[in-house]
Amino acid sequence: MGIVEKIKEIEEEMARTQKNKATEYHLGLLKAKLARYRAQLLEPASKSGPAGIGFDVQKSGDARVALIGFPSVGKSTLLSKCTHTASETAAYEFTTLTAIPGVIEYQGARIQLLDLPGIVEGASQGRGRGRQVVATAKTADLILVMLDSTKSEEQRRLLEIELDTVGIRLNKRKPDVVFKRKTTGGITLNTTVKLTKTDEKTIRTILASYKLHNCDVMIREDISTDEFIDVLIGTRKYIPCLYVYNKIDAISLELVDKLARTENTVVISCEMDLNLDYLIERIWESLGLVKVYTKKRGERPDLSDPVCLRKGATIEDVCLGIHKSLATHFRYGLVWGRSSKFAPHTQKVSLNHQVQDEDVVSVFTK
Numbered sequence: 001m002g003i004v005e006k007i008k009e010i011e012e013e014m015a016r017t018q019k020n021k022a023t024e025y026h027l028g029l030l031k032a033k034l035a036r037y038r039a040q041l042l043e044p045a046s047k048s049g050p051a052g053i054g055f056d057v058q059k060s061g062d063a064r065v066a067l068i069g070f071p072s073v074g075k076s077t078l079l080s081k082c083t084h085t086a087s088e089t090a091a092y093e094f095t096t097l098t099a100i101p102g103v104i105e106y107q108g109a110r111i112q113l114l115d116l117p118g119i120v121e122g123a124s125q126g127r128g129r130g131r132q133v134v135a136t137a138k139t140a141d142l143i144l145v146m147l148d149s150t151k152s153e154e155q156r157r158l159l160e161i162e163l164d165t166v167g168i169r170l171n172k173r174k175p176d177v178v179f180k181r182k183t184t185g186g187i188t189l190n191t192t193v194k195l196t197k198t199d200e201k202t203i204r205t206i207l208a209s210y211k212l213h214n215c216d217v218m219i220r221e222d223i224s225t226d227e228f229i230d231v232l233i234g235t236r237k238y239i240p241c242l243y244v245y246n247k248i249d250a251i252s253l254e255l256v257d258k259l260a261r262t263e264n265t266v267v268i269s270c271e272m273d274l275n276l277d278y279l280i281e282r283i284w285e286s287l288g289l290v291k292v293y294t295k296k297r298g299e300r301p302d303l304s305d306p307v308c309l310r311k312g313a314t315i316e317d318v319c320l321g322i323h324k325s326l327a328t329h330f331r332y333g334l335v336w337g338r339s340s341k342f343a344p345h346t347q348k349v350s351l352n353h354q355v356q357d358e359d360v361v362s363v364f365t366k
């Protein structure tokens with residue numbers, strides 16, 4: 001029996017099993033098994049072929065944003081409107097067949113926007129180019145789930161399932177669980193909160209089913225069984241996401257209003273150029289990029305050409321963003337701004353100092 005069939009069998013058994021206190025533990029086991037098979041199916045290291053490999057597009061710029069959606073929702077139209085790259089658009093489905101990168105320039109940052117082929121239900125199982133598309137989505141810093149506002153709400157849930165299946169967790173934080181493998185000593189399980197969505201027995205059974213007989217587990221959040229499995233599998237990707245409803249020119253104002261009030265949602269019309277600037281603002285905000293200005297000794301900071309970095313970036317990243325040699329010859333840095341302990345005064349810092357948005361940085365070399 002192939003992995004796909006095995007997965008199907010487990011899914012069927014789960015569907016047949018009634019959800020209650022008595023079956024909770026058995027369902028937990030099935031979930032663990034299912035997650036393991038899916039991981040086998042989708043990780044690049046699996047023997048089932050190059051399933052986990054995405055389209056070969058060079059990452060460039062300060063961040064990567066991937067467009068995911070069903071065919072003909074307007075992904076290519078959006079790329080063509082927001083970047084200098086033209087991607088073919090047409091009224092028929094599957095116009096786009098590969099990944100097409102474009103660049104959004106905003107606030108001094110270069111954001112790579114990736115137009116991707118439309119995916120269909122079952123994409124993560126290998127239908128169409130779906131697996132390649134979702135594998136590419138895994139490499140993104142932000143996912144735009146693009147939806148056709150004239151179509152049913154169902155499309156959003158279906159896309160979420162496809163992304164979830166390949167281990168992408170949208171708008172979620174990594175569960176607050178510390179997990180350490182050991183060679184001896186058995187299992188130490190500690191919780192700092194009351195577990196309401198799973199229990200110790202289920203957790204211990206899952207550990208056993210993964211043949212983890214020696215480990216330390218510290219659970220610091222009220223997690224579910226699924227979230228615990230995510231921790232064990234370890235390759236889950238926690239990616240922020242914006243839901244982008246396109247074609248609002250074709251729906252009622254009431255519906256536009258309702259959609260616009262939904263969390264993590266932006267409504268647009270590519271065709272009528274509605275709200276596209278606002279979308280870019282939201283993309284920028286969701287990426288949480290950090291802009292740092294550099295300053296040479298005795299000069300004013302250069303406000304025209306900031307260095308753009310990811311959240312959590314350090315002085316070392318600033319150096320690398322300017323020139324490779326700067327980090328190797330680094331003596332010390334000076335920081336003005338929010339990350340400076342002595343704001344608004346200067347702080348002398350080393351390479352591992354974390355910078356904040358709008359900091360001004362000077363680097364002194366040997």
Ligand SMILES: Nc1nc2c(ncn2[C@@H]2O[C@H](COP(=O)(O)OP(=O)(O)OP(=O)(O)O)[C@@H](O)[C@H]2O)c(=O)[nH]1
Nearest residue numbers: 071072073074075076077090094095096118270271
């Ligand atoms: N009414 C309306 N139509 C739009 C809008 N944006 C795009 N379209 C139309 O939707 C159709 C599909 O657009 P594409 O950009 O090719 O869609 P896609 O998502 O890239 O499609 P695939 O590459 O096939 O997956 C085209 O006929 C567009 O003209 C919009 O804002 N309003």
Ligand SMILES: [K+]
Nearest residue numbers: 072090092095
């Ligand atoms: K199309």
Ligand SMILES: [Mg+2]
Nearest residue numbers: 075076095096
């Ligand atoms: Mg397209």
